[in-house]
Amino acid sequence: MADCSSNPFDGMSDFERQLQELFNKIRTMIMKGDKSDAIDLLQANYEAVKEQMNAGSKGIEEAAILDIIALGYILIGDLKFVRSLLSTMNGVVDIQKDDEPLLGSILMHMGSMYSTLGNFEKSMLAYQRVILISESKYGRDSTFLIKPLLGMAKSLGSIGRATKALDIYQQVINIIESSGGAKSEDLVVPLFGLGNLLMRERKAADAEGPFTRILKIYTKLYGEKDGRVGLAMCSLARVKFAKGNTDEAIDLYKNALQIIKDSSYMDLDDGVMENMRIELAELLHVVGRWKEGQQLLEECLLITEKFKGKDHPSLATHYQNLATSYSRLKNFAMAEHLLRASMDVISKAEGPDHPSITFPMLHLAVTLYNLKRDEEAEQLALEALHIREKAFGKDSLPVGEALDCLVSIQSRRGKHSAKLLELLKRVLKIQEREFGYESKEVMVTLKKVVFYLNKLGRKDEKFPLQRRLSTLRKKYKHIVQY
Incomplete structure (x- = not known):
């Protein structure tokens, strides 16, 4: 950690460079798997800055170093310590004047970290101060307002204040249009946030406009065959489905997947691509196009096997999805085979008593019930019940689900x-x-x-x-x- 206790503002760029180098070093350690070394480095810097603060130094430099340390612990995943660090940081930034260098970026990071912790009220307070600082310096129509306004809109949406959030998204859109025009690529992020919020508020008709604009922007900038166009088409497909236009939604999904695949914009085993295939498969099942839906689910399974191996834990979900498809078609024998395969994968990866195994286990109990194999079904339901009681507590919702399944089976068994x-x-x-x-x-x-x-x-x-x-x-x- 740089010693900036003397002449603190001389060469602030050097201080910023040292902060960036520290963060880059921590991030590189974590990416290489040297987590313990990263923690040692973070802890050493924390002890050093704490010593400076105990000596009475609580300036912007200390806030900036605490900020880097907190970001490092976010990367590690130690959110409990991040909470403690944010509490300390609050005490430092609260006494800083608004014109302090680095204060805006520190507050932006704090807003993001509070949002990650689910503390949206404090997240909004951080963003609000950044907005006030930026408005004071640059005016209400400045592009410097875009990032804190987007953070504020996201936090507002997360606590149910949709109307205010929608207004802020529109404010950001207006700022970008004024500075970059109505076809600027910078519009994509606020349009995406606006569209998603409208979808959550069950306003699919209103959401169609933002997602259509995103599609037009990407098509204009990159052409019809670009992967970004495919992603925009996927978002629009969800809107079409929500509006009841299932045929349009299916066509959009299919075209989107083909464009992304042909453009090599994403790897075939990318999680986003996988979710798109599963969403399309579910939609095809909804409209009764079972065979097409099953083919997509089988494709997901084969891709995962090819790129991740035949024992990868994520295969369990694909087996369960396919089993659900076969169950809908009353092909319970195939569903049983797939569910047992899912349980085998989970058992090898997590152990036979891991709570995640109870999902295919209960599904298998229902499948065996439909095959009139009630005794086997009851034993599986009881096993799932015991695992869930131990994992979640006897009065938990997962236990209630298992009990309900058990009652149906035991009822037919004449209990x-x-x-x-x-x-x-x-x-x-x-x-x-x-x-x-x-x-x-x-x-x-x-x-x-x-x-x-x-x-x-x-x-x-x-x-x-x-x-x-x-x-x-x-x-x-x-x-x-x-």
């Missing part, structure tokens, strides 16, 4: 009604806490509870629940009755 009723009461209690007393999930389980109370002749318990069920049925008249 005693009183035992099934107790299990259903556990499910009901979990759902009431997680979904609310008037949720659709609670209504479905209430009907099952009332059925078993009636079967056991426990009328005093049945009648109040029956009245509650009747009220919920009126609320959800549109739901198909079970």
